[in-house]
Amino acid sequence: VQLVESGGGLVQPGGSLRLSCAASGFTFSRYAMRWYRQAPGKERELVAAIDSAGGSTNYADSVKGRFTISRDNAKNTVYLQMNSLKPEDTAVYYCYAFPRFWGQGAQVTVSS
Numbered sequence: 001v002q003l004v005e006s007g008g009g010l011v012q013p014g015g016s017l018r019l020s021c022a023a024s025g026f027t028f029s030r031y032a033m034r035w036y037r038q039a040p041g042k043e044r045e046l047v048a049a050i051d052s053a054g055g056s057t058n059y060a061d062s063v064k065g066r067f068t069i070s071r072d073n074a075k076n077t078v079y080l081q082m083n084s085l086k087p088e089d090t091a092v093y094y095c096y097a098f099p100r101f102w103g104q105g106a107q108v109t110v111s112s
Contacts (some may be wrong), residue, residue: 001025003095008106011085013080015110019080021095021103029053029073032098035080037091047093048080063089085110 007019019035032051038044048069049058057069078095080109085108092105 001101003097003101003103005093005103005106006093008093008108010109010111012112013085013087013110015085016083017085017096017108018082019093019106019108021078021080023076023078023097026097026101028076028097031081031100032069033069033078034079034096034098035069036094036096036101037089037093038094038105039088042091044094049098050078056095082108 004022005019007017009017011017020087030052035047036044038045047060048064048067050069050071054071057108059067066084071078087110089108090108092107094105095103
């Protein structure tokens with residue numbers, strides 16, 4: 001089983017990034033997927049969630065209207081489009097196949 005995040009990096013405030021999480025080794029289309037993040041010295045927090053079919057999504061209040069979670073079951077991939085990024089969005093972002101599998105994380109740094 002693997003969940004491999006990509007697309008992280010350094011971006012200026014107000015910029016955008018798209019994270020991808022490629023899944024393998026399990027039946028991706030049967031799992032709801034989530035994105036979490038963890039900033040230094042803080043607990044891991046849920047950012048966004050999507051059901052197995054992609055028809056239902058939920059977001060943390062702190063990212064609502066700025067982030068969009070989506071998935072492509074044909075490509076076994078879940079995405080997190082992040083717009084209007086703020087310095088407080090700086091964290092390691094993890095994808096999670098609920099309730100079992102975690103990715104290794106991708107660093108997102110928002111700084112001028």
